[in-house]
Amino acid sequence: MHQQRKSDLIRVLFSLDVDEDEWPPASAETMWAKVLSPDRVEIDNVPFFVRGLSSGDEVRVVRDDDGMPVATDVIEWAGFEEGWWDYEEGNVSERWRSAG
Incomplete structure (x- = not known):
């Protein structure tokens, strides 16, 4: 498997909606991405808040x-799933996404 070098990647900005409980604690998140075309990128890390x-x-x-x-x-979805852990409640969030 080919390892991406950071020099091959760019940062992409994602705007976030902050709820009444002030979550997430930021109004934006950036992620590394590989450029596929001038208007298309492939995400190359796991998001914290998006x-x-x-x-x-x-x-x-x-x-x-x-x-x-x-x-x-x-x-296009890559086909991975994500789950969110609720540390206060101690369980996996019901917000799962299946891309496949």
Whole structure:
């Protein structure tokens, strides 16, 4: 398997909706991604706060005024699943996504 070098990757910005409980604790998250075309990238890490996204998913991007790639939507799911652990409750969240 080919290992990606960070020099082959770019950072992509994802806007987050912060709820009334102030979760997540940030209004945006950036993730490493491999450029597939000027408007298409493949996510290359596991998100901390972006829900419904996994490593390997392909995402459409546009550039903001500063040239930063900003995710707009998922183009293709990689087929992975994600689960969220609720540390306060001590169980796996019901928010699972099956991309396959």
